[in-house]
Amino acid sequence: MISAGEFVQKSLGLHLFFLRIMKEHSIFLEAGFVPKDQALAWSAEMFKNEFNQLLEQAVELANDNVSGEVLGSGEVVTVNTVAAEEKTKELTGIDIDLALSKKELRLRPGRGNPSLEAKIERFNLIAMQQTKSLIDFKTLLLEKILECNLFAFNFPLLIEHLREEAMFYLERLExxxxxxxxxxxxxIIEEKVFWDHIMAEHAMFISHLLDPSEKTLITQADNFARVFTQLEQQVKRLEKTGKANRMLRELFNEELKATRDIRDFKSKGGQLILACQVRSIINPLLADHVLREANHFLNELEHLKV
Ligand SMILES: [Fe+2]
Ligand SMILES: [Fe+2]
Known part of the structure; x- marks a missing residue:
């Protein structure tokens, strides 16, 4: 059992990362619809607003109640988040709450206050409910696209990916x-299996969303896809055979290296996109989003003891 303080601190840490992720998924979905599907774009806009409100509440609660590791890891906001939001807002016309991100940059760490336990428990329930609704929305979109009843500028695999992340958040909260x-x-095994898979897919998305002329970046992205697919298979094999912790440790070291490398690749790519030096259909916020997801995984890896 975890203590009340730990419960508060862990819940808020998870919300700061995932509520923003859910809010941004809604933005990516909204930006991907064609004019005919204005009603779906409105639904996505509503999800964005609802997750923004929840994130606002989480930020209020998080001051002095969230771990320094989470705040320092770059999984909540990066140095480029505000600029990426500003540019994406300008390019898409979708309203994005920049003030909230600035507030997050000023968050102070602290041990979770145990007296907030009941309040956080209620807040977690609301976040779970809202996440379930977003999962249903993503499922609906995916089904329509796969039945060829909807055209959107988001790959089916991307929508599946967004849904998996929402389901993972929900499981963590449960x-x-x-x-x-x-x-x-x-x-370690659960986190690795999930995030290896996510990192491999990010690499595939990056590869497919770059302009075909960006050959060097595409090759680098394809290599990352291969590396993370292999890492995922290796850890699954290890899970099945129940092999010694020594092997898990070796794999863990490989993992750390690969994750630091993909983090650097995403960070550099994000800066290039913001500076308008890459040809692609990747919006700056998506670039910052996948970087934060790598930072989150890296933070988990660095604080797990094998
Ligand atoms: Fe995501
Ligand atoms: Fe992702």
């Missing part, structure tokens, strides 16, 4: 609500 502590080995 576990937290039960105050359950996962065994370290199990936790």
């Amino acid at each position: 576990k937290l609500q039960e105050r359950r502590k996962t065994a370290p080995r199990q936790k």
Whole structure:
């Protein structure tokens, strides 16, 4: 069982990362519809607003109640988030709350205040409910696209990917609500299987959203896709065979290196996109978003003991 303080701190850390992720998924969906599907774009806009409100509340609660590791990892906001939001707002016409991101840059760390336990428990329930609705929306879109009843400028695999991330958030919250502590080995394996898969898909998306003339970047992205697909398969094999922790440790070191490399690649790519030096259909906020997801995974890896 985790303590009340830990429950508060872990819940808020998770929300700061994932509520923003959910809000941005809504923005990416909204930006991908054609004029005919204005009603779907409105639904996405509503999700964006609702997640923005939840994030606002989480930010209020998080001051002095969230770990320094989370705040320092670059998973909540990066140095480029505000600029990426500003540019994406200008390019898409979608309203984005820049003031909230600036507020997040000023958040102070602290141990979770145990007296907030009941309040956080209620907040978690609301976030879970809202995330379930977003999962349903993503499922609806995916089905329509796969049945060829909807055309959107988001790949089906991307929508599936956004849905998987929402489901992962939901599972994490369900576990937290039960105050359950996962065994370290199990936790490492679960996180690795999930995030290896996510990192591999990011690399594939980057490769496909770059202009075909960007050959060097495409090759680099394809290499990352290969590396993370292999890492995912290796850890799955290890999980099946129950092999020794020594092997997990070796794999873990490979993982750290690969994740730092993809983090650097995304960080550089994001800066180039912001500086208008890459030909692509990647909006600056998407570039910053996938960087934050790599930062989150790296933070998890760096603080897990094998
Ligand atoms: Fe995402
Ligand atoms: Fe992602």
